[in-house]
Amino acid sequence: MLNDIQEVLYSEEELQAKVAELGAQLSVEYADKNPLVICVLKGAFIFMSDLVQNITVPLELDFMAVSSYGSSTKSSGVVKILKDLDVPVEGRHVIIVEDIIDSGLTLSYLIDVLERRNALSIAVVALFDKPKRRTVDLEPDYKGFTIPDEFVVGYGLDYAEKYRNLPFVGILKPEIYSH
Ligand code: 5GP
Numbered sequence: 579m580l581n582d583i584q585e586v587l588y589s590e591e592e593l594q595a596k597v598a599e600l601g602a603q604l605s606v607e608y609a610d611k612n613p614l615v616i617c618v619l620k621g622a623f624i625f626m627s628d629l630v631q632n633i634t635v636p637l638e639l640d641f642m643a644v645s646s647y648g649s650s651t652k653s654s655g656v657v658k659i660l661k662d663l664d665v666p667v668e669g670r671h672v673i674i675v676e677d678i679i680d681s682g683l684t685l686s687y688l689i690d691v692l693e694r695r696n697a698l699s700i701a702v703v704a705l706f707d708k709p710k711r712r713t714v715d716l717e718p719d720y721k722g723f724t725i726p727d728e729f730v731v732g733y734g735l736d737y738a739e740k741y742r743n744l745p746f747v748g749i750l751k752p753e754i755y756s757h
């Protein structure tokens with residue numbers, strides 16, 4: 579698995595430091611709001627887990643799984659809910675935790691859904707942002723790192739369901755994609 583990595587972009591230490599920073603920020607802004615923190619599966623599961631451990635105020639959490647149809651490295655904008663939330667969002671301060679915003683299509687669909695369910699407020703935390711590839715007008719409220727237009731894996735992020743368990747984030751050797 580490590581053999582497939584061309585370059586490490588963010589080490590475990592760099593990721594942990596950034597996540598601690600985001601957690602501290604959210605702890606201040608969501609004190610007394612009892613936010614509902616929503617993990618967008620599967621890619622955000624490690625980020626979510628580390629992030630909530632760095633939030634020092636009461637919160638609740640839930641999980642949602644969506645699939646955006648398209649190739650394994652590009653989203654089509656057609657989104658399907660594979661697993662919905664267990665709790666209603668009406669009247670709640672919601673924080674959506676995403677691994678990465680690329681075109682922005684997945685998130686804009688999710689925000690739309692949660693708005694229609696009358697969330698009181700909706701904020702987006704994204705570990706990674708690829709602003710160059712955006713096709714809809716969407717900015718994360720909290721962001722970890724801005725990255726160039728390269729396909730990254732690790733720390734929850736996959737290629738063909740692999741590499742999610744790497745503790746760092748890197749880019750794959752080009753020959754991996756041609757298999
Ligand atoms: P969007 O709808 O913003 O185009 O796509 C968002 C989703 O596509 C992300 O949540 C993620 O699951 C996937 N994605 C986008 N860019 C990357 C990337 O560089 N690496 C991986 N592993 N997944 C990505």
Ligand code: MG
Binds near residue numbers: 618619620676677
């Ligand atoms: Mg995602």
Ligand code: MG
Binds near residue numbers: 621736
């Ligand atoms: Mg994926």
